[in-house]
Amino acid sequence: MSINLLTYDNLKIFCEAAFHRFGFNEHDSAVITDVLLLADLYGIDSHGTNRIVMYHDQIRAGYIDIGAKPLIVSETPVSAVIDGMSGMGQLVSKFAMKKAIALAKTSGIGLVTVRNSNHYGIAGYYSLMACNEGFLGISMTNSLAAVVPTFGRVPMLGTNPFAFSFPAVPQPFHFDASTSVVTVGKAEVSGKTGKALPVGWGINADGYDELDPSALLRGIYAGTAGLHPLGGGTEEHGGHKGYGFSMVVEILSSIMSGGTTSNHVEKEEGKSGVCHFFAAIDPKIFGNPAVIQNKLEIFLEELRNSMKADGKDRIYTHGEKEAESYTRRIEEGIPVNEKTVEEMKDLADYLKMDFYRYFPELKI
Amino acid sequence: MSINLLTYDNLKIFCEAAFHRFGFNEHDSAVITDVLLLADLYGIDSHGTNRIVMYHDQIRAGYIDIGAKPLIVSETPVSAVIDGMSGMGQLVSKFAMKKAIALAKTSGIGLVTVRNSNHYGIAGYYSLMACNEGFLGISMTNSLAAVVPTFGRVPMLGTNPFAFSFPAVPQPFHFDASTSVVTVGKAEVSGKTGKALPVGWGINADGYDELDPSALLRGIYAGTAGLHPLGGGTEEHGGHKGYGFSMVVEILSSIMSGGTTSNHVEKEEGKSGVCHFFAAIDPKIFGNPAVIQNKLEIFLEELRNSMKADGKDRIYTHGEKEAESYTRRIEEGIPVNEKTVEEMKDLADYLKMDFYRYFPELKI
Numbered sequence: 120m121s122i123n124l125l126t127y128d129n130l131k132i133f134c135e136a137a138f139h140r141f142g143f144n145e146h147d148s149a150v151i152t153d154v155l156l157l158a159d160l161y162g163i164d165s166h167g168t169n170r171i172v173m174y175h176d177q178i179r180a181g182y183i184d185i186g187a188k189p190l191i192v193s194e195t196p197v198s199a200v201i202d203g204m205s206g207m208g209q210l211v212s213k214f215a216m217k218k219a220i221a222l223a224k225t226s227g228i229g230l231v232t233v234r235n236s237n238h239y240g241i242a243g244y245y246s247l248m249a250c251n252e253g254f255l256g257i258s259m260t261n262s263l264a265a266v267v268p269t270f271g272r273v274p275m276l277g278t279n280p281f282a283f284s285f286p287a288v289p290q291p292f293h294f295d296a297s298t299s300v301v302t303v304g305k306a307e308v309s310g311k312t313g314k315a316l317p318v319g320w321g322i323n324a325d326g327y328d329e330l331d332p333s334a335l336l337r338g339i340y341a342g343t344a345g346l347h348p349l350g351g352g353t354e355e356h357g358g359h360k361g362y363g364f365s366m367v368v369e370i371l372s373s374i375m376s377g378g379t380t381s382n383h384v385e386k387e388e389g390k391s392g393v394c395h396f397f398a399a400i401d402p403k404i405f406g407n408p409a410v411i412q413n414k415l416e417i418f419l420e421e422l423r424n425s426m427k428a429d430g431k432d433r434i435y436t437h438g439e440k441e442a443e444s445y446t447r448r449i450e451e452g453i454p455v456n457e458k459t460v461e462e463m464k465d466l467a468d469y470l471k472m473d474f475y476r477y478f479p480e481l482k483i
Numbered sequence: 484m485s486i487n488l489l490t491y492d493n494l495k496i497f498c499e500a501a502f503h504r505f506g507f508n509e510h511d512s513a514v515i516t517d518v519l520l521l522a523d524l525y526g527i528d529s530h531g532t533n534r535i536v537m538y539h540d541q542i543r544a545g546y547i548d549i550g551a552k553p554l555i556v557s558e559t560p561v562s563a564v565i566d567g568m569s570g571m572g573q574l575v576s577k578f579a580m581k582k583a584i585a586l587a588k589t590s591g592i593g594l595v596t597v598r599n600s601n602h603y604g605i606a607g608y609y610s611l612m613a614c615n616e617g618f619l620g621i622s623m624t625n626s627l628a629a630v631v632p633t634f635g636r637v638p639m640l641g642t643n644p645f646a647f648s649f650p651a652v653p654q655p656f657h658f659d660a661s662t663s664v665v666t667v668g669k670a671e672v673s674g675k676t677g678k679a680l681p682v683g684w685g686i687n688a689d690g691y692d693e694l695d696p697s698a699l700l701r702g703i704y705a706g707t708a709g710l711h712p713l714g715g716g717t718e719e720h721g722g723h724k725g726y727g728f729s730m731v732v733e734i735l736s737s738i739m740s741g742g743t744t745s746n747h748v749e750k751e752e753g754k755s756g757v758c759h760f761f762a763a764i765d766p767k768i769f770g771n772p773a774v775i776q777n778k779l780e781i782f783l784e785e786l787r788n789s790m791k792a793d794g795k796d797r798i799y800t801h802g803e804k805e806a807e808s809y810t811r812r813i814e815e816g817i818p819v820n821e822k823t824v825e826e827m828k829d830l831a832d833y834l835k836m837d838f839y840r841y842f843p844e845l846k847i
Contacts, residue, residue: 197561197591198768227561228592232769255734268786270795275786283731285738292734294727300720317719326793349721350713352792355681356664356720357713363658363801364728367647370619370656370779374649375769380782382789404562405596405739415734418744422632422639425746428716429690431634437727 123460124452125478130168131156133463133477137171140470141178142185147210154209154240157247159453162444163295165304166241169459172466174207174238181389183207183237189214196226200376203236205390209244211236212258216245216397220252223399232371233395234378238262242282243295243441249399250284250291253408257398258282259368261381263391266299267345269352269359272326274345277381278302279368284438285402287416293438298365299346303339306332306346319351328352371396487824488816489842494532495520497827497841501535504834505542506549511574518573518604523817526808527659529668530605533823536830538571538602545753547571547601553578560590564740567600569754573608575600576622580609580761584616587763596735597759598742602626606646607659607805613763614648614655617772621762622646623732625745627755630663631709633716633723636690638709641745642666643732648802649766651780657802662729663710667703670696670710683715692716735760 131152138148151174159167177183187206191199199218203211215231222229239245242258249256262277278297285292300320309316310332323329324343338344349361372394373380379392402408419436427434448454455463460481467474475482495516502512515538523531541547551570555563563582567575579595586593603609606622613620626641644666646659664684673680674696687693688707702708713725736758737744743756766772783800791798812818819827824845831838839846 193770195591195768200769226590227559228594230592230764230768267792268789268798268800270792271786271789271798272792273790275789281728283727283734285734292730294730296721296724296727298724300714319720322792326791326795349724350664351720356683356715357660357725359799359801360660360662360713361721363647363660364645366656366658366801369782370647370649374775374779374782375766377770377774377778380778380785382782382785400594402739404559404594405564406557406741410741411738414741414744415738418733418738418746421744421746422635425632425635425639426637427690428631428634428636428686431690434632434635435723436632437723437730 121457122454123457123481125455125480126452127156127160127449129478129480130159130453133467134168134171136472136477137466137470140472141175143207147207150213151207151209154213154244157244158241160445160448161241161243161441162448163241164454165302165307167453168455168463170240172462175466177237177391182385182391189233191218197222197228198230201231201233203233205235205237208237208239208393208395212239212245212395212397213248215395216248216256216258216399219397219399220249220254223249223254223401227401227404229399231397232376233397234373234376234392235390236393236395237391238393239395241295242280243284243293245397246282246284246295247291247293250286250293252399253286253402255398255400255402256282256284257396259372259396261369261372261384261394263384264342264381265303265339265346266348266365267322269348269354269362272322272324272345274339274342275382276348276362276365276369277384278346279365279381281364281368285415286412287419290438290442292415292419292436293441298349298361298368300349300351300361301346303336303346306335310336319347319356321346322352368396485821486818487821487845489819489844490816491520491524491813493842493844494523494817497831497836498532498535500836500841501830501834504836505539507571511571514577515571515573518577518608521608522605524809524812525605525607525805526812527605528818529666529671531817532819532827534604536826539830541601541755546749546755553597555582561586561592562594565595565597567597569599569601572601572603572757572759576603576609576759576761577612579759580612580620580622580763583761583763584613584618587613587618587765591765591768593763595761596740597761598737598740598756599754600757600759601755602757603759605659606644607648607657609761610646610648610659611655611657614650614657616763617650617766619762619764619766620646620648621760623736623760625733625736625748625758627748628706628745629667629703629710630712630729631686633712633718633726636686636688636709638703638706639746640712640726640729640733641748642710643729643745645728645732649779650776651783654802654806656779656783656800657805662713662725662732664713664715664725665710667700667710670699674700683711683720685710686716732760
């Protein structure tokens with residue numbers, strides 16, 4: 120499959136225009152685009168502009184209410200519960216994390232749970248919002264069920280990502296990962312290579328490990344097959360632990376918000392019901408933030424400098440790969456595969472946008 | 484190896500007496516014993532009474548100061564930082580979680596970080612303290628380095644367990660697990676069976692997967708080999724995610740307390756430096772606790788009732804196995820292997836205790 124390099128600026132202008140034509144105002148279109156493009160810049164290709172079409176489908180399916188305003192259902196000095204009112208996940212989530220940060224500024228900590236929202240893009244966008252204020256940021260979301268509990272065979276949990284960011288130099292500690300062994304997006308990418316999946320990624324409707332990527336994906340969308348939690352399908356390698364971390368995300372997001380658990384997400388007409396959890400914590404409540412940050416930086420450096428496994432020349436700390444991808448892609452452009460370009464072109468035609476005016480680099 | 488069934492009551496009286504002879508007062512001896520015996524009752528044999536000898540060794544090595552009183556270094560309405568003053572981990576930790584619960588009672592949430600403590604037993608004991616008050620409880624600790632970062636070959640992180648408990652009927656949701664693929668204790672148990680370890684558990688000084696359990700354990704204690712994080716030694720199965728969760732534990736415990744990171748634990752004369760993190764959150768800050776608990780109970784039941792993988796007749800929710808083990812072991816006794824019985828007998832001789840007076844069931 121051929122890969123096109125698109126510039127950040129052109130993608131941004133196209134994306135903003137597309138969301139504007141979906142019906143979002145200019146401000147909201149810019150917010151949504153910023154979340155999607157950070158995923159592209161960070162190298163998380165499954166959560167970037169290639170999802171425009173998915174969001175468009177969800178708007179047309181009635182899951183996403185374009186004009187919705189999130190509602191603060193209740194709040195205390197350290198917490199808030201927000202009803203997303205079926206709004207776009209990125210808009211609801213930016214609103215919610217802003218609330219968490221505002222609470223942390225006055226109380227030292229802010230915990231915000233959100234119900235009745237939608238797919239919010241990369242979890243890490245929101246934890247970084249807190250991090251950019253000098254705070255510890257945490258972000259989690261449940262999602263359409265795609266993961267089986269240990270010893271189960273039908274999806275009951277979302278890939279339930281967890282993100283945790285804390286300020287550091289040269290880049291923040293930034294951990295953003297699904298609590299499943301892989302994301303649905305990664306199984307899709309593997310499907311395109313034509314190779315069999317590794318044992319331990321997913322289980323099929325017959326209750327056995329599924330090695331055929333397209334069969335696994337079909338099963339996930341049909342609700343008859345699922346990915347395993349982090350640790351795989353056995354207790355021997357700790358699958359029950361990944362299942363546990365997935366439950367932590369589920370409890371903090373859907374249970375604590377009075378929302379919809381993953382197994383019921385997108386099961387109701389006109390409502391997806393996705394739930395989130397956000398936390399912002401001012402490190403000042405534990406001591407001098409500069410001293411704390413310095414301690415973390417020393418430890419991160421010790422990790423990077425420690426002895427490497429055979430054949431490996433580098434140990435990463437979380438956030439390094441993202442920071443390096445960001446720099447490279449701003450300079451060199453964002454790789455977008457042929458299929459996504461075609462989808463974007465079809466979307467542009469549908470929206471009556473002149474595709475090649477946005478991407479002159481793609482003109483033949 | 485033969486297994487002896489000892490009654491809870493006899494083990495409790497023996498344990499309390501042994502800790503009393505180590506120098507702890509009666510109250511403190513009872514607290515320590517209660518933590519160890521809950522592990523035994525829950526079936527977590529690696530963290531129960533078989534650790535008495537380890538604690539005795541740490542006292543003699545000068546890591547544990549028997550008379551130490553934990554010191555509150557600083558506090559806010561939502562947080563506290565505690566210096567364990569090299570006290571016994573269980574005593575420091577019970578004090579710290581009590582503080583977190585007290586903060587949660589007035590502020591809705593209490594976060595407590597602890598530095599300069601010692602091995603605290605099972606993480607879940609403390610999260611359950613909060614749970615027993617109707618709160619969400621979280622407990623984490625760093626520990627002696629035994630886990631390598633992804634692509635590393637020397638231990639830099641502890642097994643860094645994470646526990647999360649929330650009230651539910653018929654038993655709390657109770658997740659308590661190391662963030663490594665297995666604990667050191669589990670590798671020890673496998674060593675006793677004589678079988679090779681599975682690929683993905685640990686790496687040796689040459690930088691390759693180590694399948695010989697005794698070689699791996701020697702390497703861990705020598706600091707030249709280590710366990711892999713949850714997800715194993717590759718990114719293919721998400722080892723970098725387990726590494727990330729281990730970092731979350733490390734940052735919340737050692738970095739946020741101004742303490743000692745795992746790679747420096749037990750590296751200093753007379754100080755182990757273990758750090759903990761405790762959180763108690765009143766669900767009232769998010770809504771009606773009874774409604775929240777009911778929502779969780781429904782979801783747990785849906786999980787247990789969902790379709791099973793081939794050859795499996797049961798899906799567990801976290802805390803079920805522990806609750807069932809508890810009931811069974813109170814009734815039938817706690818299985819203690821021959822080696823542990825011998826160690827306890829040697830300890831009794833050393834402490835001038837009449838071993839068979841405590842355990843008449845063991846008299847030949």
